[in-house]
Amino acid sequence: MTKLNEMTMVEAARALRTRECSVRELWDACVNEAHVRNKELNAFLEVFDTDDAALRAAQKRIDTEGAKAPLLCGIPLALKDNILLEGKVASAASKVLEHYRATYDATVVKKLKDAGAIFVGRTNMDEFAMGSSTENSAFGPSVNPYDAGRVPGGSSGGSAVALAAHLALAALGSDTGGSIRQPAAYTGIVGLKPTYGAVSRSGLIAMGSSLDQIGPLTATVEDARILYETIRGKDIMDSTTIPDNLYPAHSVSKSLRIGVPRHLLGDGIDADVRAVFDASLDGLVRAGHVLVDIKLPMSAHALAAYYVIMPAEVSTNLARLDGIRYGLAERGETLLDDYILSRTKGFGEEPRRRILLGTFVLSSGYIDAYYRRADAMRTVLRREYSTAFEEVDVVVFPTTPSPAFTFGEKSDPLSMYLGDIFTVTANLTGMPAISVPMGYVNRAGVSLPVGIHFTAPHQAEDVLFAIGSAVEKANNV
Amino acid sequence: MATAAEVKKLAALARIKVEDAELEKFTKEFDAILAYVGQLTQLDLPQDVHEEKPLLRNVMREDGEPHVSGAYTAKLTEQFPAHDGDALSVKQIISHD
Numbered sequence: 001m002t003k004l005n006e007m008t009m010v011e012a013a014r015a016l017r018t019r020e021c022s023v024r025e026l027w028d029a030c031v032n033e034a035h036v037r038n039k040e041l042n043a044f045l046e047v048f049d050t051d052d053a054a055l056r057a058a059q060k061r062i063d064t065e066g067a068k069a070p071l072l073c074g075i076p077l078a079l080k081d082n083i084l085l086e087g088k089v090a091s092a093a094s095k096v097l098e099h100y101r102a103t104y105d106a107t108v109v110k111k112l113k114d115a116g117a118i119f120v121g122r123t124n125m126d127e128f129a130m131g132s133s134t135e136n137s138a139f140g141p142s143v144n145p146y147d148a149g150r151v152p153g154g155s156s157g158g159s160a161v162a163l164a165a166h167l168a169l170a171a172l173g174s175d176t177g178g179s180i181r182q183p184a185a186y187t188g189i190v191g192l193k194p195t196y197g198a199v200s201r202s203g204l205i206a207m208g209s210s211l212d213q214i215g216p217l218t219a220t221v222e223d224a225r226i227l228y229e230t231i232r233g234k235d236i237m238d239s240t241t242i243p244d245n246l247y248p249a250h251s252v253s254k255s256l257r258i259g260v261p262r263h264l265l266g267d268g269i270d271a272d273v274r275a276v277f278d279a280s281l282d283g284l285v286r287a288g289h290v291l292v293d294i295k296l297p298m299s300a301h302a303l304a305a306y307y308v309i310m311p312a313e314v315s316t317n318l319a320r321l322d323g324i325r326y327g328l329a330e331r332g333e334t335l336l337d338d339y340i341l342s343r344t345k346g347f348g349e350e351p352r353r354r355i356l357l358g359t360f361v362l363s364s365g366y367i368d369a370y371y372r373r374a375d376a377m378r379t380v381l382r383r384e385y386s387t388a389f390e391e392v393d394v395v396v397f398p399t400t401p402s403p404a405f406t407f408g409e410k411s412d413p414l415s416m417y418l419g420d421i422f423t424v425t426a427n428l429t430g431m432p433a434i435s436v437p438m439g440y441v442n443r444a445g446v447s448l449p450v451g452i453h454f455t456a457p458h459q460a461e462d463v464l465f466a467i468g469s470a471v472e473k474a475n476n477v
Numbered sequence: 478m479a480t481a482a483e484v485k486k487l488a489a490l491a492r493i494k495v496e497d498a499e500l501e502k503f504t505k506e507f508d509a510i511l512a513y514v515g516q517l518t519q520l521d522l523p524q525d526v527h528e529e530k531p532l533l534r535n536v537m538r539e540d541g542e543p544h545v546s547g548a549y550t551a552k553l554t555e556q557f558p559a560h561d562g563d564a565l566s567v568k569q570i571i572s573h574d
Contacts, residue, residue, distance in 0.1 A: 068517070070548065080549055100556065101552075101555070101556070103549055103552040103553055103556070104549070104552075196533070236538065236542075239536040239537060239538045240533065240536050242533055246532055246533065247532060248545070268546065295563045298520075301482060301516055301517065301520060304513060304514045304515075304516050304517050305514075305517060306571065307510065307513070307514050308514050315491060319491075321491065323558065324565070324567060325484040325556070325557060325558075325565060326553075326556035326557065326558075327556075329558030329559075331568075334568070335568045335570050336492075337565070338568060339492040340492050340493065340494050341494075343491075343492050343493050344493050344494040347493070349499075352493055352495070353503065353506065355491045355493060356484060356487045356488060356493070356495075356507075357507070357510065359487045359490050359491045360479075360483075360487055360507075360511075361514075363487070363490075369517075369518050370514065370517065370518075373517045373518065373520070374514075374517055374520065376527065377517065377520070377522065379526040379527075379529050380522060380526060388528075412509070413506055413509075413510065414506070414509045414510055414513060417510075430533075460534075
């Protein structure tokens with residue numbers, strides 16, 4: 001039998017209902033594994049103490065409601081450290097918020113608690129979700145379970161490791177430019193960035209407010225769908241959440257039309273990643289889906305637009321952390337000293353870099369040349385994708401051009417930024433996107449997972465789940 | 478080209494102190510990043526992009542349904558670096574000298 005902590009959510013839910021295991025046994029399996037392996041993996045910044053009352057309540061609900069109990073009831077989940085859980089520290093892996101305790105539950109946490117889910121701990125991440133490796137965490141990086149010399153990706157790297165190493169059955173992350181999808185690809189799991197506005201951000205520590213979305217990291221596409229359905233929905237506490245059917249509905253046909261922008265798949269992708277990608281597409285064709293050549297001429301400039309918009313929003317959002325009301329509070333002679341000392345000591349290098357960049361692109365001499373043009377690019381990209389979606393159901397890329405890189409390999413910030421090339425566009429357009437494992441490539445004798453990435457029109461998550469399941473089926477998952 | 482003086486000015490605006498050694502590094506990185514994002518300034522973008530109204534708009538929440546007064550006061554006060562009862566203590570900014 002599969003170890004309890006190695007089950008998918010769906011398998012665990014079934015085992016709980018057939019009495020193959022109890023809520024407590026499932027919890028113990030995950031938490032024991034977390035205690036054993038966290039020292040080496042640094043997936044969790046904190047593993048929570050057992051909440052006996054929550055375990056009992058979940059067990060009781062399964063015993064009395066059986067099949068009617070929510071599927072997530074009694075399921076141990078990992079939570080990224082930028083999502084608030086009342087009474088627990090939420091540090092965003094920053095010294096600024098190292099001792100900050102959440103004063104309320106994020107809406108997604110409330111929904112998961114209502115469904116009976118139980119939280120194993122808060123997961124490591126790049127500081128304030130800025131990075132693609134967790135190397136920017138103020139508390140040390142997480143480690144890729146496939147190769148201890150390699151990063152797990154980021155910024156939701158801790159969540160990805162917690163799941164890939166079976167320390168939890170599923171995890172929540174946040175995605176501003178690929179922070180769910182890229183670590184999912186690097187650790188061989190599924191990661192979904194929902195449509196902008198689909199999931200409430202009330203209680204998410206903001207990075208880029210026009211880009212951020214909370215989403216699931218799971219073992220299977222079906223688990224991703226279930227977790228997504230549990231956390232989604234309009235929320236009075238987040239006015240950017242959208243009602244159902246804001247955008248035109250898209251039916252899910254048996255044969256999906258997959259748009260392949262071959263002109264963007266030239267240089268920069270590792271040959272073996274490209275080979276695995278092409279083989280995955282062949283598998284989808286054999287399963288009855290159709291490849292369509294498409295052109296996305298302006299998409300080559302999406303990353304440049306992203307690295308203007310995102311720092312602009314970062315510099316604005318992080319302005320609130322000034323050492324006055326909460327967080328790290330250093331004191332100098334004047335009030336200005338208090339601000340400067342708290343911010344300088346509290347923020348790591350990457351947040352400071354992005355705050356400075358953001359301040360630059362928003363400054364009066366440059367806002368037209370940079371910020372306003374980047375903002376215009378978003379409309380151009382949205383149109384370009386909307387046009388493509390008249391002919392196709394999804395657009396496909398490899399999630400990343402390469403597998404997980406080694407620690408320190410991308411010490412130059414621009415080279416790190418360029419790894420986000422295939423993921424940022426979905427954040428700029430607000431469209432949903434998913435990364436699904438597509439196979440492995442070999443680096444120095446180690447098999448490393450890589451992911452395939454699909455983008456769908458706004459609110460067409462069902463299309464993503466359909467194509468994602470098709471990839472799993474073709475790979476015999 | 479970014480200059481060290483410009484980066485220093487940005488840091489002052491952002492209420493951050495950048496040490497000299499870091500200033501040089503940041504300035505160099507800025508050049509590379511700005512050279513990359515500078516491709517935006519060369520693009521021929523359509524004129525009508527700002528006229529397009531997205532479907533997700535008017536996102537201000539209506540006033541009303543406030544939480545019970547004081548429901549969060551104790552929790553918030555606990556986070557204050559210094560407080561006097563429920564009040565946040567801050568530095569005196571107007572002197573009487």
